Amino acid sequence: MASIQLKHLIKRYGTGAKTVNVLHGIDATIDDGEFVVIVGPSGCGKSTLLRMIAGLEEVSEGDICIGERIVNQLEPAQRDIAMVFQNYALYPHMTVFDNMAYGLKIANVPSAEIQARVAKAAGILELSHLLQRKPRELSGGQRQRVAMGRAIVRQPQVFLFDEPLSNLDAKLRAQTRLEIQKLHRELGITSLFVTHDQVEAMTLAQRMMVMNGGVVEQFGTPEEVYNQPATTFVASFMGAPPMNLLSKVPGVPVGRVLGIRPEHMHVLPESEGSGWLGEVEALEMLGAERLVYVRVGEERLIVRVDESTQPPAIGAHVRVTARDDRLHWFHAETGLRVASGAHE
Amino acid sequence: MIERNRFLDVLSHLVLVLGVAVVAFPVYVTFVASTHTMQEVVQAPMPLWPGAHAWENYTVALFGDPSGSGATPAVGRMMMVSLITALVISFAKISMSLLSAFAIVYFKFPFRMAIFWAIFMTLMLPVEVRIGPTYQVVADLGMLNTYAGLTVPLVASATATFLFRQFFLTIPDELVEAARMDGAGPMRFFKDVLLPLSTSSMAALFVIQFIYGWNQYLWPLLVTTEERMYPVVIGIKRMISGGDAQTEWNIVMATAMLAMIPPALVVILMQKWFVKGLVDTEK
Numbered sequence: 001m002a003s004i005q006l007k008h009l010i011k012r013y014g015t016g017a018k019t020v021n022v023l024h025g026i027d028a029t030i031d032d033g034e035f036v037v038i039v040g041p042s043g044c045g046k047s048t049l050l051r052m053i054a055g056l057e058e059v060s061e062g063d064i065c066i067g068e069r070i071v072n073q074l075e076p077a078q079r080d081i082a083m084v085f086q087n088y089a090l091y092p093h094m095t096v097f098d099n100m101a102y103g104l105k106i107a108n109v110p111s112a113e114i115q116a117r118v119a120k121a122a123g124i125l126e127l128s129h130l131l132q133r134k135p136r137e138l139s140g141g142q143r144q145r146v147a148m149g150r151a152i153v154r155q156p157q158v159f160l161f162d163e164p165l166s167n168l169d170a171k172l173r174a175q176t177r178l179e180i181q182k183l184h185r186e187l188g189i190t191s192l193f194v195t196h197d198q199v200e201a202m203t204l205a206q207r208m209m210v211m212n213g214g215v216v217e218q219f220g221t222p223e224e225v226y227n228q229p230a231t232t233f234v235a236s237f238m239g240a241p242p243m244n245l246l247s248k249v250p251g252v253p254v255g256r257v258l259g260i261r262p263e264h265m266h267v268l269p270e271s272e273g274s275g276w277l278g279e280v281e282a283l284e285m286l287g288a289e290r291l292v293y294v295r296v297g298e299e300r301l302i303v304r305v306d307e308s309t310q311p312p313a314i315g316a317h318v319r320v321t322a323r324d325d326r327l328h329w330f331h332a333e334t335g336l337r338v339a340s341g342a343h344e
Numbered sequence: 345m346i347e348r349n350r351f352l353d354v355l356s357h358l359v360l361v362l363g364v365a366v367v368a369f370p371v372y373v374t375f376v377a378s379t380h381t382m383q384e385v386v387q388a389p390m391p392l393w394p395g396a397h398a399w400e401n402y403t404v405a406l407f408g409d410p411s412g413s414g415a416t417p418a419v420g421r422m423m424m425v426s427l428i429t430a431l432v433i434s435f436a437k438i439s440m441s442l443l444s445a446f447a448i449v450y451f452k453f454p455f456r457m458a459i460f461w462a463i464f465m466t467l468m469l470p471v472e473v474r475i476g477p478t479y480q481v482v483a484d485l486g487m488l489n490t491y492a493g494l495t496v497p498l499v500a501s502a503t504a505t506f507l508f509r510q511f512f513l514t515i516p517d518e519l520v521e522a523a524r525m526d527g528a529g530p531m532r533f534f535k536d537v538l539l540p541l542s543t544s545s546m547a548a549l550f551v552i553q554f555i556y557g558w559n560q561y562l563w564p565l566l567v568t569t570e571e572r573m574y575p576v577v578i579g580i581k582r583m584i585s586g587g588d589a590q591t592e593w594n595i596v597m598a599t600a601m602l603a604m605i606p607p608a609l610v611v612i613l614m615q616k617w618f619v620k621g622l623v624d625t626e627k
Contacts, residue, residue: 056521077527089518093540102536103526150522 002067002080002157002190004030004053009062011048011214022048024214025062030192030207035184037193039201040211041237047162049211050194054083054160066157077103082151083160087167088143090135090150096122097131100149114153121152124183141172148183161193165200177203198238202226210234228328232335235259235328241291244301247332249276256338259328262304267292267312268319275321280312294320371604378402378598385593397594405598419579419599425494426575427606429564430557432495437553438546441504446534448505449512450520460509467502471563479566493567494575498560504549511545512538547617555607576603 011023023045030036038046051057053064055076063070071079090099097118104114122128125145135143144164151159161180165173181204184191195201201208202222209219210233218230229235235243243259252258268275278296290311292303303320305311312318329338373392377385380395408418447453448460471478478497487493515538523533561577568574574582580603583596611618 054521054525056524075527076521076525081525083522083525085518085522087516087518089516089522091519091522091537093537102528106527106532150526 003032003034003065004028004158004190004192005063005065006049006053007063007065009049009052009064010060011045011052011057012060022214023052026216028209028216028219030190033188033190035181035191035193035204035206037195037201037205037208038211039195039198039205039208039237042196044211045214046194046196046211050160050162050192053158053192054081055079077106080157081160082154082156082158083162084144084147084151084164086163088135088147088164090143090146092135095132095134096127096138096146096149099135099146100153103150103154117153117155118149121149124152124186125149125179140168141176144168144176145179148180152183152187157190159189159191161191163195164193165195166197173200180204198240202238210237212237228337229259230337232257232259232330235330241302241304243328244299245330246296246299246301248298249296255332257330257332257335259330260301260322261326262291262302264323264326265301265303266321267294267303267305268321269312270317270319273319273321275319278318278320280314280316280318283311283314294318296320374597374600378594378601380594382590382592382594385597398598401594401598402602405595405602419576419602421572422574422576422579423602423606425491425573426558426577426603428491429494429560429575430554430606432491433498433557433560434550434553436495436499437501437504438549440499441501441508441549442539442542442546444505445508445512446538449509450530450533463502463505465502466500467506471498475562475566482567488567489570489573491573494560494564494573495557498557498563501553504553507545507549508542511542515541544617544620547614547620551610551614551618554610558603558607 006026006028009023009026010021013020013022026049038049040046048057052059053066055071055074059072064072066079066081076083091102094102100118100121101114104117109117118131119128122131125148127142127145127149130138130142130146135146138146144167147164164180165176168176177200180193193200193204205222207219207221208225210217210225212233218225218234220228220230225234226238229238229243232245236245239261241262243261244265246252246258246260247256249258266275267280270277276296278294278301280292281295281300282293284291284293285307288307290305290307290309292305292311294301294303301320329340330336331338373390376392376394377390378401379398380391380401381397384391384395406418406420444463448456448463482488482493482497487496519537520533523537528536558575559577560575561581564573564575564578568578576599580596580599583599584591
C-alpha cells in the first residue's frame with residue numbers, strides 16, 4: 001500500500017514549434033488506501049495522466065512518487081502497480097488461469113503460490129468455475145472480472161483503472177461499480193480510476209479530480225465537488241442536467257455568473273411569487289421528475305420539478321425562484337468561485 | 345441471390361464439372377501414362393485406362409533402373425533434396441519475416457519506415473531480376489552445389505514480412521501494454537503472445553512457401569551442377585532427353601506423380617489451418 005504524489009507533472013508531445021502541451025503541471029497527493037476518480041471530458045488529459053503513472057507514457061517534466069520512490073524512470077512492471085484496461089486486454093490464446101498467472105510467472109513466483117493467489121482472486125471475483133476457459137468464451141462482464149483478477153493477483157501497491165466499465169451495458173456497469181467498491185473496501189489498495197462518466201465518478205470516488213484541458217479544476221470529495229464547484233467548468237460538468245449558469249438575469253451584477261442547480265429552483269404561476277418572469281419552452285418527462293426548460297430574457301434555464309406537481313403548459317408565462325442558500329457565484333472572466341455576488 | 349431454378353442448377357453444376365475436368369484430366373493422364381510400358385504410352389491414341397506396370401515404373405523412378413543402363417537417375421535422392429530445400433526455405437522464411445515484422449512494428453529505430461519501404465520495394469524484384477548478381481555472390485561464397493546455395497538466396501521474403509506486419513498491426517496496443525505491465529520483455533512478449541497468436545498465419549504461409557520452395561526451377565538450375573544436388577523438378581526436365589535418345593515417358597510421368605505428392609500432402613493436411621490463416625479475423 002502506498003500513497004501517490006504528483007509533483008508539477010507536465011506532458012508534452014512533439015518538439016520545437018510543433019510542441020503540444022497535454023498536461024500543464026499537475027500537483028496532487030493521493031493518500032494511502034484512497035479511491036480517487038479522475039473525471040473529465042474526452043481530451044482533457046485524464047488517460048494520459050493515468051498512463052504516465054502506469055509508466056506507459058514518459059514524463060516530460062515533474063515527478064511521480066509511489067510510496068517513497070520516484071518512479072519516473074522505472075518500467076511499468078517495476079512500479080508495483082496493476083492496471084485494468086478499457087478493452088480488458090486479455091491474452092486471447094491463454095486460459096483465464098494463465099491470463100491471471102502470466103505476470104507472476106514472469107516474476108518467477110513459485111507455482112504453488114501462483115496457484116494459491118489465482119485461486120483466491122478467482123474466489124473473490126466468482127471466476128473459479130471459469131479458470132480453464134479462453135477469453136472468447138466469456139461474456140463481457142466475466143472478461144472484465146478476469147482483467148480485475150489479473151490486477152489483484154499481483155498484490156500491487158496501486159490499482160489503475162482506465163475506463164474499465166465503458167464497454168459494459170448499463171445494468172452490468174452498475175453491478176460492476178458495486179463490485180469494485182466492495183473490492184476496494186476489502187483490499188484497501190490505493191486506486192486511481194479514470195472515467196468520463198460523472199455518475200461513475202460520483203458513486204465510486206472518495207475524492208475526485210475533475211480535469212479540463214490538462215489542468216485539475218477541482219480535487220475534492222464528491223460532496224464538495226457537487227455542492228461547492230470551484231469553477232464554472234466543474235459546475236457545468238457535474239450533474240445532469242448541468243447547473244444553470246446565468247449572467248444576464250436580473251440581480252446578477254456585471255462580472256459575475258450565478259450558478260443554480262435545476263433541483264434548487266421552483267416554477268410558479270405568473271401571478272404568484274416574485275421570481276424571474278419567463279416562458280416555458282419545453283418539457284421533458286424523466287420518470288420520477290420532470291425538466292422544465294424556461295427562457296428568462298436572453299437566458300435559457302432548466303428547472304427540475306417533482307413528477308407529482310402539475311407541470312406548466314408549453315408557452316405559459318411563469319415565475320422562477322431559486323433557493324437563496326443554494327446560490328453559487330463565479331467570476332465571469334476567470335470562472336473561479338467567489339464568495340458572493342457583490343463586487344469587492 | 346438464392347433462386348431455385350432447375351436450369352440454373354444444371355448449368356452451375358455443368359460449369360463446376362467442366363472446371364474440375366479441365367484441372368483433373370491432365371493429372372489423370374499423367375497417372376495413366378505412369379502405369380504403362382513405354383511402348384504403350386507412345387502409341388497413338390494413348391490408352392486412357394490404367395495399365396498393369398505401375399509397380400515397375402514407380403520402382404524404377406524411385407530407385408533407378410535395375411538393368412543398370414543409367415539412363416534414368418534415382419528420383420528418391422532428388423525428392424530428398426527437394427524436401428530439404430522446401431522445408432528450409434519455408435521455416436527460414438517464416439522465422440526471418442516474423443522477426444523483421446516484429447522489429448518494424450514494435451521498435452522505434454531510426455529510418456524505420458525507410459527500411460520497411462525498402463523491404464516492401466523488393467516485392468517488385470523477383471529472383472529472376474537479380475539472378476545475375478545473386479549468382480555471383482553465391483558462387484564467390486563457394487555455395488554452389490550446397491543446400492545453403494539452394495536456400496539462402498530465397499529466404500528473405502517481403503511478402504511474408506508484409507503479411508506478418510499487417511497481422512501485428514491488428515493486435516491491440518493494450519495487449520502490448522498489458523504485457524509490459526506484467527513485466528514481459530520484448531522477446532518474452534514475442535514468444536508468449538505474438539507467436540501463439542500468429543500460428544494460423546504461419547501455417548498458411550508454410551503451405552504457400554513449401555510449394556514455392558518445392559517448385560523452384562530456375563534458381564536450382566543455376567546453382568547446381570552435380571546430379572546429387574538436383575531437386576526433383578530439374579530431374580523431370582533432365583529425363584526428357586532431346587535429340588535421338590528415347591524419352592521414357594512412363595518413367596517421366598511416374599516421377600511427375602511422385603513430385604506432386606508432397607505439396608499435395610501439405611495442402612491436404614494443413615488445409616484447415618491454411619483457410620483459417622487466410623480468412624480468420626477473430627483475434
